Amino acid sequence: MENSVLIRTVNLTKIYPSGEQPITALRDVNLVFQAGEFAGLVGPSGSGKTTLLNIVGSLDVPTSGSVEVLGEKIETLSHKKAARLRNRHIGFIFQTFNLLPVYTVYENVEFPLLLLGMTAAARRKAVRDALAWVGLSDREHSRPAQLSGGQSQRVAIARAVVKKPDLVLADEPTANLDADNSHHILHTMEDINRDLGTTFLFSTHDAKVIAHLRRKITLVDGRVTADEARTT
Amino acid sequence: MxxxxxxxxxxxxxxxxxxxxxxxxxxxxxxxxxxxxxxxxxxxxxxxxxxDQEAGGGQYWAGAYDPYDPATIDDAPAAIPADLAADAAAGRAAPILIVSATIYPKGRMFPALLKGVDPDQAVLKLPFDRLLGGDGEIPGLIGARTAKSTGLAKGDTVTVRWRDASGTFDAADVVVVDVFQTQVQTVDSGLIWVPLETLQAMTGRPGRATVVTVPVGPAPRSYPGWGFQGYDVLLKxxxxxxxxxxxxxxxxxxxxxxxxxxxxxxxxxxxxxxxxxxxxxxxxxxxxxxxxxxxxxxxxxxxxxxxxxxxxxxxxxxxxxxxxxxxxxxxxxxxxxxxxxxxxxxxxxxxxxxxxxxxxxxxxxxxxxxxxxxxxxxxxxxxxxxxxxx
Known part of the structure; x- marks a missing residue:
């Protein structure tokens, strides 16, 4: 089982300097995630969920402790190596979708593949597959401004999974969506997790998301207060 | 990409x-x-x-000649080097003799330069062939600017006074055989073009010239007492x-x-x-x-x-x-x-x-x-x- 460990944090602490009173976002967090998990970090605002997600996604570095993702020590990665790790192995889904506004749906989903240097034919197939997974095959020529919130988030999911990453980090993915869209998206992500074996790690305080999680880690004031395996 | x-x-x-x-x-x-x-x-x-009309492919200037110093004009003319004389005879060079003069059109007095040029020369593109012929009169060719400033026209006669090589003043009448148009003011304003041999005879300077213009192409040569002027000077x-x-x-x-x-x-x-x-x-x-x-x-x-x-x-x-x-x-x-x-x-x-x-x-x-x-x-x-x- 040791071989399937995807993420390991050891005494992970993150402190943000903020005038005379530094803010401790994470305190001695020790977690291990296996490949294929569908797990979530839950907790109130300011509990450190997004910070942990950002560090695991190599967008930020710990103040102390260690984080290993796919065998790479995040705290020692250069900007370039961190970019390569994200490019090849990690997909991101954000609360605000963060689609590139001047690109079409197709181009947004294609973007990570361009960075990977895939051939045009391979990109076309992968993009069409990803759009089919999220049910947006008929909107590939639309621009983000022409999409609803649910559709935009589905494009963001397609963009996150199009390169078939090992890990997808989803930060409050349903926060801007209504109940129907939230359920639709969560089912889509569950399908991808099951069919492709992609590991999903959520940051959320949305009950709808929590209901779908197979593992729930509760963070309060930067500390892990509970780590529960669940059956859904 | x-x-x-x-x-x-x-x-x-x-x-x-x-x-x-x-x-x-x-x-x-x-x-x-x-x-x-x-x-x-x-x-x-x-x-x-x-x-086309003045500089050609460059000019040989007689040693003392300085176009910006009028005092050098009458002293400058020198014997044309044999090679350049041969080139001129073959149409490959255009010797020009420059002499300061005074003209008296319609009773008024104007300072002017007389420029002697071979009417058969083939280096400069000006209508010097109009200077050919004449019935014992001295033919003169002027530009439109000179014609305008002096009131002269084709067919007019104007009295010209100059000093010859020995410093003696002399005078003669010149008949304006034609008036030409040109953009180049320095071949027009205050100038009367006359046949080279006529001007050499008028001033007692046979075989002499102030400037020899050569066509575009040949490399400059060195002649004692003459200096070659290229475009860096002529087009400055x-x-x-x-x-x-x-x-x-x-x-x-x-x-x-x-x-x-x-x-x-x-x-x-x-x-x-x-x-x-x-x-x-x-x-x-x-x-x-x-x-x-x-x-x-x-x-x-x-x-x-x-x-x-x-x-x-x-x-x-x-x-x-x-x-x-x-x-x-x-x-x-x-x-x-x-x-x-x-x-x-x-x-x-x-x-x-x-x-x-x-x-x-x-x-x-x-x-x-x-x-x-x-x-x-x-x-x-x-x-x-x-x-x-x-």
């Missing part, structure tokens, strides 16, 4: 903002090319006509004039260019500010910061290429029209410069000028596009994704 592709997509995707910037920048392109082409055309035209006034005018005009397009670059710089700063979430997203998707900087810089650089295309749409017809019809100078202005200006300026578009301008604008645009992007290096992706600027 991904960066150029993305930069192009972003640029076109920005819509009206991109086209407006490209339009403003295109004014710089067209203004620089138009302005510089006018001066290049002016330089070419003035140089060509001066070479033209080059200085064009350079001075060009520099003056450059203030206009440097200002225009500065405004366009300021607009691009400002747009780039605003663009980076507005697109900070996008920058964060690009970094999150695995684009290294260097490539993000390259992307934004290239977007700016591509703007100058787009501006060149926009400029071509309205600039090409304008520039082609200008090259056909020229820029007509106000009446009398061409002569007021004292140089061989035509009545209209015809622009000349060289490959160097067009590509030089494109490269100049491209380089300037790339630099001003790059400067604001350095901020991206210090940007935290986590802040950028939240729309913050760290």
């Amino acid at each position: 991904i960066i150029p592709k993305l930069a192009f997509r972003n640029l076109i995707g920005n819509g009206a903002k991109t086209w407006l910037n490209a339009l403003v920048l295109s004014f710089s392109f067209v203004a620089i090319i138009w302005g510089q082409s006018l001066f290049e055309g002016m330089d070419r035209e003035m140089s060509k006509v001066t070479i 006034d033209i080059k200085s004039f064009v350079q001075a005018k060009s520099l003056g005009f450059s203030i206009f397009y440097v200002t225009l260019m500065a405004l366009a670059l300021l607009a691009i710089f400002n747009t780039q700063i605003l663009s980076i500010w507005h697109r900070r979430r996008e920058i964060g997203m690009l970094i999150a998707l695995g684009m290294p910061r260097g490539r993000v900087i390259a992307l934004f810089t290239l977007e700016g650089a591509l703007l100058s290429i787009l501006a060149a295309a926009v400029g071509a749409v309205y600039g090409l017809p304008l520039l082609i029209y200008m090259s056909k019809h020229g820029w007509v100078l106000p009446a009398g202005q061409a002569d007021s410069f004292g140089l061989a200006l035509d009545k209209a300026l015809y622009p000349a578009y060289s490959t160097g000028l067009v590509f030089g301008t494109i490269l100049l604008v491209l380089a300037a645009t790339t630099i001003v596009s790059f400067l604001p992007t350095r901020k991206i290096v210090t940007l935290k992706p986590t802040d950028a994704l939240k729309g913050k600027w760290s």
Whole structure:
């Protein structure tokens, strides 16, 4: 089982300097995630969920402790190596979708593949597959401004999974969506997790998301207060 | 190839903002090319006509001759070197004897120069063949400016007084056989052209000349007592004039260019500010910061290429029209410069000028596009994704 460990944090602490009173976002967090998990970090605002997600996604570095993702020590990665790790192995889904506004749906989903240097034919197939997974095959020529919130988030999911990453980090993915869209998206992500074996790690305080999680880690004031395996 | 592709997509995707910037920048392109082409055309035209009618392929000056020092004129004439005399006999050189004189048209008195030239010479493109023939009278050829200032016309007779080689004053009547038109003021104003042998005989200077003009081509040779003058001397006034005018005009397009670059710089700063979430997203998707900087810089650089295309749409017809019809100078202005200006300026578009301008604008645009992007290096992706600027 040791071989399937995807993420390991050891005494992970993150402190943000903020005038005379530094803010401790994470305190001695020790977690291990296996490949294929569908797990979530839950907790109130300011509990450190997004910070942990950002560090695991190599967008930020710990103040102390260690984080290993796919065998790479995040705290020692250069900007370039961190970019390569994200490019090849990690997909991101954000609360605000963060689609590139001047690109079409197709181009947004294609973007990570361009960075990977895939051939045009391979990109076309992968993009069409990803759009089919999220049910947006008929909107590939639309621009983000022409999409609803649910559709935009589905494009963001397609963009996150199009390169078939090992890990997808989803930060409050349903926060801007209504109940129907939230359920639709969560089912889509569950399908991808099951069919492709992609590991999903959520940051959320949305009950709808929590209901779908197979593992729930509760963070309060930067500390892990509970780590529960669940059956859904 | 991904960066150029993305930069192009972003640029076109920005819509009206991109086209407006490209339009403003295109004014710089067209203004620089138009302005510089006018001066290049002016330089070419003035140089060509001066070479055709005065400078030839260069001139040998008798040692003491200085066209800017009237005191040297009468003392300068020297024996034409044998080689040059042989060339002149074969039409490959045009010796000119210059003598200061006074003319008395209609009872008035004017200082003038008598210039003796072989009517059969083939070096200079002026109608000197009109000096051939004559019935014992001294034929004289004058330019339209001299005709206007002295009131002389074809067929008139004018009394001319000069000093011969021994310092004795002499006088004779010269018949104006023709009046010619020319742009080159220095072969016209205050000059009377007469046959070389006649002037040599009038002044007691047989076989002598002040200047020997040679055709374009042969390498300069060395003759004792004579010095060769190339275009650096003979066209110096033209080059200085064009350079001075060009520099003056450059203030206009440097200002225009500065405004366009300021607009691009400002747009780039605003663009980076507005697109900070996008920058964060690009970094999150695995684009290294260097490539993000390259992307934004290239977007700016591509703007100058787009501006060149926009400029071509309205600039090409304008520039082609200008090259056909020229820029007509106000009446009398061409002569007021004292140089061989035509009545209209015809622009000349060289490959160097067009590509030089494109490269100049491209380089300037790339630099001003790059400067604001350095901020991206210090940007935290986590802040950028939240729309913050760290």
